[in-house]
Amino acid sequence: MLRCEKLQLRYDDFSLAAELGFAAGRITALIGPSGAGKSTFLAAIAGFLVPAKGRVIWAAQDISALSPAERPISILFQDNNLFPHLTITQNVGLGLRSGLRLTADQRAQVAAVLDSVGLAGMGARKPAALSGGQQSRAALARVLLADRPLVLLDEPFAALGPRLKDEMLDLVQQRLADQGRTVIMVTHDPADAKRIADAVAVVADGTVAAPVATRALFENPPPALARYLGK
C-alpha cells in the first residue's frame, strides 16, 4: 500500500493537497482537468519534486527522503523514456544496472523480456528505428526488468493511436498488475480508466480525492468529475 500523509505540494501559485492511499497490486487512475496537478502529484511520489509538507509511505516505510532511483518505483514519462543514442538492449539493460556493460546472463534476461513484449530481435536497434508503439514496448520492457513493486505512468501512451494505446494498456494490465505490481496512471481519457483501472482518484480543485472503484465512480460521478466529463 502506498500512502500519502498530509502531502502538500506548492509551486509558484499552484498548490495541491493529498491525503489518500493506493491499494497494492491494483491499477489506480488519476483523472482530472489539465493543469490540476496529476503529473505534479506523480512527480512528487517519484521523488522529482520535494513536497512542502507531508510524507510518502510505502509498505510502512517513509520514502520521502529517498532519491528517485532509491525509491521502489519505476516511472514512464509522457516522452523521453528512451535514450535515443543507446540501443534498445542498452536502454532496457538500464533497468538492471546503471551502466552499459551487461553480463551474458543479464543479456539473456534483456533478450527474454524484449521477447515477452513482442520486440524479439530488435535489441540492436536504436529507438529511432522503432515505431512509436514499439518504443513504448521497449520502455515497458525496462520497467518489467527493473522489477520494482510500484509503477507510475504519466500518460506514456498518449501519442499512440487508439488501437495501439489499448494494446499497451492491456499489456500494462497483464504484465504489471496481474503480476502483483501497484500501478498509478495519469490519464485524461475516461475510456483508459474504464479499460484497466480498478479504482480512480479525481484530481481537481487543489486536492487529490481518495480512490473510488471505477464503475461506481463513473455511475455516480462527483461534481468535479461531472464537470470534467461535461455532464
Add this chain to the structure above:
Amino acid sequence: MAHRAITISPRWPGVLAGTLVLVLTLGTLAAVALRAEFATGLGVADWAAIRFTLTQAFLSALISVVLAIPVARALARRRFRGRQALITLLGAPFLLPVIVAIVGLIAVFGRNGILNNGLVWAGLEPVSIYGFHGVILAHVFFNLPLAVRFILQGWLAIPAERFRLAASLNAPIGKILEIPMLRAVVPSTFLVIFLICLTSFAVALTLGGGPKSTTVELAIYQALRFDFDLGRAAMLACIQFGLCAVAAVIAWQVTGTDAMGAGFDRTVARWDMRRPVLDYLVITLAALFLVIPLGMVVLRGLPGLSQLPSSVWAAALRSICVAVGSAMLCCTMAVSLGLWGGRVVAVIGVLPLAASGLVVGTGAFLIVYPFTSPSDVALLVTLLVNATLALPFVLRAIAPAIAAVQADFGPLGASVGLTGWGWLRIVVLPRIRRPLGFGAGLCAALSMGDLGVITLFAGQSEETLPLAMYRLMGAYRMEAAAGAAVVLLGLSLLIFWICDYWGRRC
C-alpha cells in the same frame, strides 16, 4: 510540470573550473593591480596608445559593419552556386591564425604586393601597409566576415510571412522590415567587433608599432619585454582591462542572440529583386577580398616549405601540444560549468571576454616571476590562458546542449539511477558530441594560431609556431615565414576539422 532541479551531476568539477577561471582572470588582474605604478601618471606615449587603441577599434568596427550591410543583404536575397561555401568561408577568419592572414595581406597590399605592383605599373605612388591604415585593413579583413554573418542572421530571422505581407500591401520593405532589423542587429555587431579590435595584439605587433600606431596591448608588451618596466606594464594592463571591461559589459547587454548557430541555408523569397548585378558585384568583391590574401598565403608559402629551418618543425610540435592540451582543458571546464549551470556559471563564462591575453599574461608573469624563470612555464601558461580565453565561445556552444540534455533526459536518468560519472559518460557526452567537437576544434585552432601571451614568456627554446613565424618575419626571412604560414594554416584548419568531424560522425 513542476520538477525540482535534479542534482545527478556533482558540483565540484564546476567549482574547480570556475575557480581556475577566476584565478586566471581576476587573480591575474589583482596581481597586475597590486604592482601597477600610477604615481608617475600617464606619459605622452601612454595617452597616444589609448587614443590609438580606441580610434582604430572604432574605425575598424565602423568600416566592417558598413561594408557588411550590402554583402549581407545580397547574400540574404540571392541564391547561387557556391553560396553555402562562401558562407562557410566567412566563418574561416575566426579560426585563421592572425599572423597567417597578415602574411596574406602583405602579399596583396605590401611593398611587393599585387596592389603596389599594379600602382607602380600604372605610374602611381605605392602605398604602405604598415601603420594606422594597415592595422585597420587587417581588422576589417578579420571582422568583415563576422559582421556579415551577424547581419545575415538578422536578415534571415525576419519571417518570410512578413515579406509576403509587405509585398501584398506594396509597402516599402526597407522601411518597415529591414531598417528596424538593422537597428537591432548593427549596434551589437559593432560592439562585438569594437571589443575584438580593442584586444588586438598580433595585428598591431606586426603591422603597427612606432609612436603613432601602438595599441595599449602592444605598449604592455614593449614595457615588459624591452624595458622590463614591470610597474608600467602593470599600469597599462589595468588601463587595458578597464577599457575591455566597459566595452564587454556594454556589448554583452546589447547582444542577445547567438550567431554560431545554423540556419544560413535558406534565402528569403522576395518581391523587390531589381538590380541583381549590384548584389553579385558586392558578393564578388567581398569574396575576392577574403580569398585573394588566403590564396597568396598558399601561393607564396609552398616554395618556402623547402627552406623551413628545423626549429620551425619543433615549434609546430610545441604548438600542437599546446593546442591539444588547451582544447582538452577548455572542454573539461566548459562541460563542468555546463553541468553546474545557473547564473554564477553564466557570469564566469563571460568573464574572460573582458580579459585580454596580454593583461592575463602580464598578471601571470608577475605571479611566476619571483619563483621561476618565465620561459620555463611559457607553454604551460600559454595553454592555460588559451583555454580560458576560448572558454566563453566553447561554453556558448556546449552549455545550451547540456541544459537541453538535463531538461529532456534528467528525469529518465534519475529514475534509472544514472548519476555522476555514469550520467556524464553514458548520456551527456554522447548527446553533446557535436557541439563538443566543434568547441574543441574552435579552442584548438584559436590556441594553435595564438600570438599573444607566448610573446611575453618565451625564450628561444619555447617558441610556438606563430612566434617562430613572427621571428622569421622580423629577421626578414620572408620566404621561410611564408612557408611556416602554410604549415600553420594547414595545422589550424586540420585540427579544427578533426575535432569537428569527430563531433559530427555518427
